[in-house]
Amino acid sequence: MNIGDKIRRLRIKNSLTQEELADRCELTKGFISQVERDLTSPSIATLVDILEGLGTNLKDFFNETTEEKIVFTKEDAFETDNEELKYILKWIIPNAQKNQMEPILIELESGGNTKEDFPHEGEEFGYVINGSIYLHLGKEKHKVKKDECFYFKANSNHYISNAGKTKARVIWVSTPPSF
Secondary structure, three states: HHHHHHHHHHHHHOOOHHHHHHHHHOOOOHHHHHHOOOOOOOHHHHEEEEEEHOOHHHHHHHOOOOOOOOOHHHHOOOOEEOOOOOOOEOOOOOOHOOOOOOEEEEEEEOEEEEOOOOOOEEEEEEEEEEEEEEEEOOOOOOOOOOOOOEEEEEOOOOEEEEOOOOEEEEEEEEEEOOO
């Protein structure tokens, strides 16, 4: 790990000059400059002071996190096929259950429907890409056509069905994850 570079990036992220950081830590601007260029190594006590001045601590500073994946391809998706209910469900973001929301892509054949989901904390959003569907919320039934969307609090039983003659494709996002 390049400690000096990481300190410099944290300082810039916090919108501090070398002099401002030095003042917070009761050090000199020259010393901060030397640390950032890896020309000198601070003692543990001094490093703790610098990190406190940057709003962090030793544990968080040295905790190496992996880069968060931002873009996903079709190869990243996981798919399950329910022939009985006539749908294909694709988890388009792998391991989304660990996130606050879980987007999926559902392809419903004519006459197909998803499994009924029970009330839970959170909200649901869907966008119909192709075809049309019925959104079933408790005893209510709402038709949602291509290029339309739905949004609701998940406080009643809910599922979608395809009463049309063509395949329906829907992006469905649940928070918290429930698929």
